[in-house]
Amino acid sequence: MNTNINIVPLSEKIADTLQVISPSPRLAILIAIGRKxxxxxxxxxxxxxxxxxxxxxxxALRKAEILQDRRAGRYVYYRVKDEAILSLVRDAAALSGLDPQNVDLCANPDPGPACECPHCTPETILLTLPDIQK
Amino acid sequence: MNTNINIVPLSEKIADTLQVISPSPRLAILIAIGRKxxxxxxxxxxxxxxxxxxxxxxxALRKAEILQDRRAGRYVYYRVKDEAILSLVRDAAALSGLDPQNVDLCANPDPGPACECPHCTPETILLTLPDIQK
DNA sequence: ACAATATATTCATGAATACGAATATAAACA
DNA sequence: TGTTTATATTCGTATTCATGAATATATTGT
Structure with a gap:
């Protein structure tokens, strides 16, 4: 079967996506965001x-339309647009000899008291907290 | 649930794999080899x-243990060790807005008369071919 | 042994990337 | 309005990567 698809431009297009997400800081960010x-x-x-x-x-991730941002006052919240990205990261983890479940386990962990955004510390709790690290 | 898994080393390990395959020439090679x-x-x-x-x-792909080589006289044949790599490339194609089937359609096409290795031109046919491009 | 063919490897150079530092912008607070 | 906080953006420099050119190595053919 003869196709009009040429391997070279096809792989260049695929490379555009993979090269945006493959630096480890960006993978860490994508995993940290997770599905939330x-x-x-x-x-x-x-x-x-x-x-x-x-x-x-x-x-870089925003420019590649991998992340969607939402502003809430001073805070900007980021979300992964397509969960298939996360699925791909899990598959890549498996290929790297890792348990793909570890990617899910790492996803969007509780940041602890260091993060004081409304997301992590709802107002009612924030008002009662002592003045820490200020 | 507290885990011992740290996002940063996890993503570095995943990055090692993704960064080996994400340059477009290597994607093209992996697609060209396909499952053969x-x-x-x-x-x-x-x-x-x-x-x-x-x-x-x-x-580079051999060093990363993504490809397995087999020597047959002067010729060296390469094969993709783990088909999950090809699956991941297909998923990346989908993320790039491409039809993943196009990756399969491109995989290991008939190279035509230019390739005279025993694989493509079995001896019985080679003996009968006129002397082309020599 | 030498030549031809298939393939691997090294090195140099230019381009691209990584990341720190500095600074700009936006929104809320006093 | 000025300050504070959250975040974005730009620029410079060091490092890494991409690729061409040259050459080395392995196998087969004469």
Whole structure:
């Protein structure tokens, strides 16, 4: 069967997507977001990286239309547009000799008290918290 | 549930695999090989690239244990060790807005008369062919 | 032994990427 | 309005990668 599809342009298009997500900081961000949404301070707390560094990678992922952002006041929440990305990351984990379930287990963990966004600390709780790390 | 799995080393391990396969020349090679095996001149014929260029990428894929090689006289045949790699490439194609079936349709096409390896031109046919492009 | 063919490997150079530092922008607070 | 907080963006530099050119190695043919 003769096709009009040429391998070279096909693989270039596939490469465009894979090369956006394959740097490890971006994989970490995608896994950290998981199937929920997360804000930048959330990601800072989970990953322990500088805000500007995270923002740079968010910018690349946003530009590639892999992430969708939603602003709520000062906070910006990011969500993975297509869960197939996460599925692909799990498959890549399996290929790397890892248990794909570990990717799910890592996904969007509780960042703990370091993250004070409304998402993690609803107002009613925030008002009662002592002044920590301020 | 608290896990011992840290996102950062997990994503670094996944990145190791994804970064080996995500350059478009390597994707093209993996697709060209498909679920069969192919030799270097086969790939030359299909992809239209220089032999040394293809060999460099084959070396990287071999080093990452993604490809398995088999020598038959002068000819070296390459095969994709784990079909999950091809599955992942198909998924990446879908994410890139392509029809994953197109990846299968491209896989290991007939290279035509340019490839004279025993694989493509069994001896009985080779003996009867006129002297073309020699 | 030498030549031809198939393939692998190394090195140099230019391009692309990674990341830190600095700074800009937006929204809320005093 | 100015300050604070959350986040985005730009630029520079070091590092890594991509690829061409040259060459080395392995096998077969004469």
């Amino acid at each position: 949404e997360a804000c930048v301070c959330h990601l800072e707390s989970i990953l322990g990286w500088r805000q500007a560094y995270i923002s740079q990678h968010l910018m | 095996e192919a030799c270097v001149c086969h790939l030359e014929s299909i992809l239209g690239w220089r032999q040394a260029y293809i060999s460099q990428h084959l070396m």
